[in-house]
Amino acid sequence: MSSNLYPTFPVLIVDDEESILISMRGVLKASGINNIICINDSREVLEIVNNREIGLILLDLTMPYISGEELLPILHRDFPEIPIIIITGNMELTTAVECMKLGAADYLVKSVEKSKLVATVKKMIEIQNLKRENRNLRKKIFSEELEHPEAFTEIITDNSKMKSLFAYMEAIAKSSQVVLITGETGVGKDLIARSIHKLSDRKDCTFLPVNIAGLDDNLFTDTLFGHRRGAFTGASQVRSGLIEKASHGTLCLDEIGDLSITSQVKLLRLLESQEYFPLGSDLARRSEARVIVATNRDLEKSMESGLFRRDLYYRLSTHHIHMPPLRERTDDLPLLIEHFIGTSARELGKKKPTPPPELFTLLGTYYFPGNIRELESMIFDAVSKHKSGVLSLETFIKTTGKKQTASVRKKDDLLVTFSGKIPTIKQVTELLIAEVMKRSKGNQTIAARHLGISPQALSNRLKKTREKEN
DSSP, X not given: OOTTOSSSSOEEEEOSOHHHHHHHHHHHHHTTOOOEEEESOGGGHHHHHHHSOOOEEEEESSOSSSOHHHHHHHHHHHOTTSOEEEEESOOOHHHHHHHHHTTOSEEEETTOOHHHHHHHXXXXXXXXXXXXXXXXXXXXXXXXXXXXXXXGTTSOOOOHHHHHHHHHHHHHTTOOSOEEEEOOTTSOHHHHHHHHHHHSTTTTSOEEEEEOTTOOHHHHHHHHHEEOTTSSTTOOSOEEOHHHHTTTSEEEEEOGGGOOHHHHHHHHHHHHHSEEOOBTOOSXXXXXXXXXXXXXSOHHHHHHTTSSOHHHHHHHTTEXXXXXXXXXXXXXXXXXXXXXXXXXXXXXXXXXXXXXXXXXXXXXXXXXTTHHHHHHHHHHHHHHHOOXXXXXXXXXXXXXXXXXXXXXXXXXXXXXXXXXXXXXXXHHHHHHHHHHHHHTTTOHHHHHHHHTSOHHHHHHHHHHHHHHHO
C-alpha cells in the first residue's frame, strides 16, 4: 500500500448519482481522505467487498437494481467488521431508526454539511484503525513471534519486556496516530522511534528527528510550520517547516515535556485538524507526516503542576510506549557489554579485550542513572585505557563507586522503611549484608565495596554469622 494513501484501507462510496460521488470524493479528498473507491452500480458492491479489504462503506439507500435497503442487511450479516454509513435524501426519523436496526453504524442525509460528513467518516476510520491494531496486538501476543525482526537490529536485547514492546510496536506501526515514547535519559527512545518508522508504510520516506528542548514559542512555530517571505523582520526567504519536510514520512519531536503551554496549544491543533499555517500565511496546509513524540519527564506530574495540558496528553497517549530503565533489564547486560566492547575496540583501532567475569556482577548491582548511554560511555572509557589482556575491572569499580554513592543520596526509593517491631542494629546489619551478598551473587569484593567496608571486614562478619547459625 502506498504511504500516500489514507486510510490504509479503502473507503467504498456507493451511489447511483455520479454528481454525488464526485462531490463526496472531493470533500473527503480535501480533508486528506484519499483512499476511496466510487461505484454507481449497486450490483458491483458484493463482488468488490469480497475481493478487496474494504474498511468503511458509505451507502445510498435508493438505487436501481439493488437498493441500499436490500444491501445493508446482507453486508452486515456477511461482513460485520465493516461499518456502514447510510447516505440518503430521506430525512424521516423512522427510516434512520430502521437502518440502525439493520446494522448501520451511522446515518446522514445528502444535504449534510461538509464538516459533518468529514467528521463522521474520520471517526469511523479511527475506530477501524484501533480495532485493527487491537486485533494485531492480540495476534502478536499469542504468536510470540515478530514479523519484522530486522526492524529491531539496532536494539540489543533478549529481555521479555522489550520483546513485548516490539510486538506492540509491530501492531501499531501502520497507524497514523501519534505515538508517545517515555523513559529515562539514555534508554534508547530514539531507536524505538526509528524502529516504528521502519515498520510503517512510510519507511521509504523521510524520518526527521528534532530536539525541541529550549525552543521558545516563536522558534518552535517557525521550526515546525515554516514561514512565508516577509512574515517577520529578517524573513527574506521562504522557509519550509519540519512538517512539510517530513511529508508522508515521520516527524519525531524529542523532549516534548519541555514544550511551553503556548506551543502545546499549537501542537494540539495540528494533531486534531491535521492542518497548519506557516507564519505569514492565511492558507492552511495539510499535514501528511506521522508524529512521534518522546520525553524523559513524568507528564502526569507535569499535568498536576499545570506545566502540561491534559487534552494534549490524551491526544499524544493514544499509543504509549514506556521504555524500561537498564536496572529493570539487567539480563541484557552481558549482550550490551559484549556489544559495546566490540564497537569501542573497532572505533579505537584496538584488539577486542576480554571482559573479567566479575564485571557482569559488578554492573548488575549498579543503579545506572544514565542507562544504556552511560554504560556505553563507561565501556568506551575503559577500552580506551586498556593496554592488553583482560579488561581492567578497577576502572569500572572507581566509576560506579563514585556515582552509586551520589545516586543513593538522591533516590528516595532506596530508603528503608519498617512496619511492626523495629529491628536491632545488629539485625539490620545482618539483613543488609545478606541482601548485598545476594545482589553481588556471592562476590565478597563487590559486596564489600557496596557496604563501604574492606573485604576482610566483610569476611569476618560472614564468618561470625555462619558460626552463630551452626
